[in-house]
């Protein structure tokens with residue numbers, strides 16, 4: 001009972017929350033043990049009214065200290081929070097560098113304390129501790145720390161591997177320390193004749209811990225190999241080498257150390273060695289490879305900003321994927337072409353004319369080398385992980401079995417498990433694009449010739465495919481056909497060249513900047529590099545006026561570069577005429593192809609018919625390149641289409657080949673008729689699926705990445721080949737053109753674009769003379785050359801009016817047809833009487 005009274009007394013006022021009372025209550029509690037005041041009202045009253053001044057002062061001081069502390073703590077806390085927030089907002093690259101530099105600083109501090117006899121208590125303690133722990137390898141610790149810091153900052157893309165490296169180095173260090181400890185008679189930290197000094201001089205505590213237990217039960221000749229095994233494991237982890245790949249890695253090392261040094265053309269140019277030759281496009285040229293107006297941060301940096309990639313394959317799986325890819329690659333890839341040998345010149349160096357002398361082809365040295373193909377990179381492993389993860393997330397029984405890195409894209413191969421629908425993977429295009437962070441994902445199902453689905457993803461770091469490398473490749477050198485052109489390299493890195501004579505006509509299309517002009521330049525340059533003007537002649541049509549002007553004056557031209565669309569239409573008609581002439585000769589001599597005809601002429605087996613003054617000459621191939629079909633189709637759609645269709649239908653046997661390029665692959669430019677007759681297609685990046693369908697009759701070109709990335713659908717193929725088109729710089733072209741011009745003067749034919757060849761029209765006016773005279777009067781007096789006007793005014797049908805118009809054209813009264821527009825009237829009203837007299841035969 002005695003205890004209850006003060007309890008209730010102390011509780012009572014505390015419940016009533018008056019500050020004075022609570023203070024007294026606290027005081028009551030605090031004064032426990034001291035002589036208690038007598039119970040009673042006066043006692044309570046005096047404690048409220050007269051607080052103890054000393055305790056009051058102490059209380060106030062306490063409160064002040066607590067207040068100040070709270071203020072200080074709050075300030076520090078909010079400052080830290082603000083700093084933390086700022087640090088979070090800090091660029092990840094800076095955060096990473098900060099951490100790396102901190103490690104560097106730690107390495108320096110550690111080195112300064114352990115590499116010299118530093119005096120001072122702290123240095124002494126640190127030195128003794130580090131030596132005690134790491135023994136005679138204490139000196140290596142700052143180095144390892146520095147190495148780690150350097151790697152962390154220098155190769156941020158490989159930071160995911162840092163954990164592996166730490167484990168590897170730790171295993172190596174522990175094993176080596178153990179061996180050192182055993183070699184020093186395994187000293188113990190305590191005991192007679194032992195001590196920390198001896199431990200520090202041997203393997204340190206680490207060496208002791210790892211070597212003493214096995215040494216207590218095993219002889220040293222077993223313990224040491226065990227410890228060496230641990231170190232070897234460390235080396236394997238550091239180099240990410242599974243045991244089964246050791247021979248392969250050793251071979252790589254041997255190659256790196258010995259064979260690479262004797263390699264006169266290193267595959268990867270060393271950054272330190274000054275390069276003797278800049279790759280094509282690096283120079284004072286206007287056009288640069290992969291030129292872009294967009295300024296963007298580097299891809300590595302971007303990787304830092306993005307969250308870590310989903311967890312993927314283990315190291316072993318990783319290595320297995322890489323090994324499978326390497327094996328598949330080794331099987332697929334034809335042996336590397338030998339180093340370029342001087343080009344065997346085409347056998348025939350025709351003497352063009354007595355004054356001209358022999359024509360020497362340009363040296364291949366004019367064309368610079370591109371960049372060496374990059375090896376498979378860490379980025380590839382990241383994508384394999386991402387793809388595997390997508391397949392896992394959607395529970396699809398499929399596996400990424402390997403990949404092939406091409407110049408612009410890498411193709412990843414996915415193999416399906418049994419009874420898995422291909423559509424399950426192809427339906428994931430958007431998820432795959434999301435996972436690999438690229439919009440330009442193209443899925444091939446299957447990869448031609450393989451039971452695997454291909455996922456093509458653009459490389460962040462493209463290789464430059466140079467025309468020089470393509471033309472120097474074995475495949476181009478082995479064939480001496482004058483119409484062989486270098487196209488580029490496919491996704492598997494193989495060189496792709498094509499024979500224009502076999503295409504036999506080519507349609508090139510792509511949006512602005514996709515690489516069409518570079519491609520057309522590549523085709524022309526290939527021809528200039530490999531053929532004499534006697535073997536190949538060209539007609540270049542360039543309505544844009546700027547694209548092909550550099551070739552003006554080359555001896556391969558038969559007419560100045562045609563820039564006027566109207567003249568271009570006429571030139572196409574001339575080509576039709578040339579084709580007819582060649583056909584006449586073929587028919588007369590009984591050959592089916594101009595190649596056979598030429599062979600016979602060169603062999604002297606072909607004699608002109610008796611009585612003819614004709615001297616047969618070999619016909620050169622005629623290459624007609626139109627650099628913007630849309631411009632021609634705007635001026636004279638019907639005539640241009642007619643000519644193209646006639647040429648493309650028949651010209652193959654006559655050795656005449658067309659290359660038509662357009663920026664606007666719409667159906668009004670690339671009409672159904674043109675498409676049907678131009679069987680080979682080369683599609684660069686286009687903006688829409690519809691455009692891709694117009695060029696290739698299938699989607700795909702809309703997924704290309706531009707700048708020379710192309711789909712090539714040669715005649716007869718159902719699936720296009722993806723290639724990186726070969727790059728040729730303006731400077732290289734200028735040098736080659738100068739060489740060709742120096743070899744021979746150009747001889748233009750007057751009749752190609754200057755004087756249009758008249759269509760074969762019925763010369764026999766016959767019963768139509770009256771109508772013809774009326775038509776001439778009408779047209780000359782009105783100066784309006786319209787066929788429909790003749791129909792109306794002369795009350796004749798369309799066929800008759802067309803025939804009258806053709807007759808007037810053959811007599812130079814009107815100009816050639818300009819599609820739906822009225823024809824130009826060539827006779828002035830003043831000259832009408834003379835014209836009429838002519839028509840009447842007076």
Ligand SMILES: Nc1ncnc2c1ncn2[C@@H]1O[C@H](COP(=O)(O)OP(=O)(O)OP(=O)(O)O)[C@@H](O)[C@H]1O
Pocket residue numbers: 287288289290291292465510511512513514515516517518519663707708709724725726727
């Ligand atoms: N094969 C290639 N390799 C590397 N870069 C290329 C290649 N082809 C094109 N490029 C880059 O793309 C740019 C645009 O190419 P190009 O001028 O050929 O485009 P285009 O399709 O002809 O455009 P336009 O129709 O407007 O003339 C070039 O300046 C070059 O930087």
